[in-house]
Amino acid sequence: MSSKYIEDASTLPVVWKKSELSGNGSDCIEIASSPDGSAVFIRDSKNPTGPALCFTRSEWVAGRDGVKSGEFDKI
Numbered sequence: 001m002s003s004k005y006i007e008d009a010s011t012l013p014v015v016w017k018k019s020e021l022s023g024n025g026s027d028c029i030e031i032a033s034s035p036d037g038s039a040v041f042i043r044d045s046k047n048p049t050g051p052a053l054c055f056t057r058s059e060w061v062a063g064r065d066g067v068k069s070g071e072f073d074k075i
Contacts, residue, residue: 009043009052018045 006012014032022028028045040060043052055063066072 004054006041006052006054008049009041009047010049012041012052014041016043016045016048 009016012032013035016030016032018028018030022045030043030045032041032043033039034041038057040055040057041052042055044050
């Protein structure tokens with residue numbers, strides 16, 4: 001996967017979502033989709049004005065599917 005670095009995630013015109021499974025924990029990430037659906041952004045929930053990573057939709061799907069299939073279990 002390659003990614004693009006966004007300096008201030010709060011400038012993105014997106015709605016951020018945190019997993020319901022994270023509860024009220026402070027060690028969480030949030031994700032958002034670009035308005036046109038072509039990109040996915042990831043940021044640290046503790047730092048909403050901090051940086052975010054940007055992945056294309058296909059990069060995101062490949063990474064997500066790799067996690068689901070256990071591809072990274074031995075890392």
